Amino acid sequence: MKTQELTDTAKAMMAGDRGLLAMDESISTCNKRFAEAGIPQTAEYRRAYRDLIVNTPSLSTCINGAILSDETIRQTTFAGEPFADALRNHGIIPGIKVDLSAKDMAGFPGEKITEGLDGLRDRLKEYHTLGARFAKWRAVITIIGDTIPSDGCIEANMHALARYAALCQEAGIVPIVEPEVLMDGSHTIDRCKKITQEGLLTLFTQLHNQRVDLHGVILKPNMVLPGKDCPEQETDDIIAHATVKTLLRSVPAAVAGIAFLSGGQSPQQASARLNTIHVMYPSLPWPVTFSYARAIQQPALEIWAGQEENIPAAQLALFHRADCNRAARIGKYTEDIALK
Numbered sequence: 001m002k003t004q005e006l007t008d009t010a011k012a013m014m015a016g017d018r019g020l021l022a023m024d025e026s027i028s029t030c031n032k033r034f035a036e037a038g039i040p041q042t043a044e045y046r047r048a049y050r051d052l053i054v055n056t057p058s059l060s061t062c063i064n065g066a067i068l069s070d071e072t073i074r075q076t077t078f079a080g081e082p083f084a085d086a087l088r089n090h091g092i093i094p095g096i097k098v099d100l101s102a103k104d105m106a107g108f109p110g111e112k113i114t115e116g117l118d119g120l121r122d123r124l125k126e127y128h129t130l131g132a133r134f135a136k137w138r139a140v141i142t143i144i145g146d147t148i149p150s151d152g153c154i155e156a157n158m159h160a161l162a163r164y165a166a167l168c169q170e171a172g173i174v175p176i177v178e179p180e181v182l183m184d185g186s187h188t189i190d191r192c193k194k195i196t197q198e199g200l201l202t203l204f205t206q207l208h209n210q211r212v213d214l215h216g217v218i219l220k221p222n223m224v225l226p227g228k229d230c231p232e233q234e235t236d237d238i239i240a241h242a243t244v245k246t247l248l249r250s251v252p253a254a255v256a257g258i259a260f261l262s263g264g265q266s267p268q269q270a271s272a273r274l275n276t277i278h279v280m281y282p283s284l285p286w287p288v289t290f291s292y293a294r295a296i297q298q299p300a301l302e303i304w305a306g307q308e309e310n311i312p313a314a315q316l317a318l319f320h321r322a323d324c325n326r327a328a329r330i331g332k333y334t335e336d337i338a339l340k
Contacts (some may be wrong), residue, residue, distance in 0.1 A: 006169055014101075021292070073132065099137040116164075192225055
């Protein structure tokens with residue numbers, strides 16, 4: 001394991017006022033979003049969309065790293081350049097999603113376990129050759145009533161995250177560990193806080209047990225939020241307070257950085273809440289940034305709509321949302337910026 005190389009890469013991913021862009025949607029997820037926007041669901045249209053993103057002018061002023069899917073890291077831009085090389089030439093570190101998605105967990109109705117550990121060592125070696133310098137694995141934790149998630153589900157998912165992280169570091173790849181507590185449901189913010197903390201404490205115990213170097217790890221957590229169907233939707237100040245207090249209780253200072261997922265929040269909510277965290281807590285043990293997908297991409301996707309003539313306007317929209325989050329990372333996001 002090249003410890004210094006991992007640490008340097010992690011620091012570069014968290015540097016300055018920039019963040020990470022998740023453009024790693026699976027083929028099925030990308031096709032679903034295309035269908036909603038009336039875009040043909042083909043490999044060539046997916047390639048065209050990724051080409052639009054990667055070649056957005058000045059994107060590297062807001063984005064340090066971009067997470068690719070298996071399909072995209074094997075494709076080239078329309079200029080004939082592999083996407084990983086194109087990102088690197090634009091000053092953006094290429095990454096790769098390596099999990100094989102969440103599946104029903106045997107013996108645990110209503111709960112999921114993320115698969116993909118089998119053969120991961122060899123896949124990571126190939127991804128490193130293809131240019132990836134960091135990776136992502138997402139665990140999905142659902143809240144249903146007082147009984148879900150179970151201890152068994154949390155432990156199994158966090159153990160898988162830790163094993164994935166160890167394999168990444170062995171391959172010279174920085175692991176992003178993503179234990180997402182979903183917004184789906186009617187649970188309160190207090191319930192989300194409890195489950196998020198339990199998950200994180202379990203995760204870092206498992207990372208320790210698997211001898212993972214935390215200086216070469218980035219955490220991609222959910223913010224602590226009430227469920228989408230909860231009748232009591234909290235203010236951004238309360239969300240920021242609950243989120244930061246949970247992280248301070250659960251995340252070692254040695255972790256290279258924290259990059260929040262957007263997790264179903266609107267683009268404006270994701271930016272405003274990240275901004276509030278930085279305004280309320282300007283000094284934290286770790287760098288804190290964003291790793292958003294739809295919260296950056298969705299406006300651009302809707303403008304593009306699969307039409308070549310819409311690419312410049314779509315790229316402007318993509319850059320604008322990325323720049324909003326760059327401002328939020330330093331506590332300078334405002335409604336005026338959002339409306340530009």
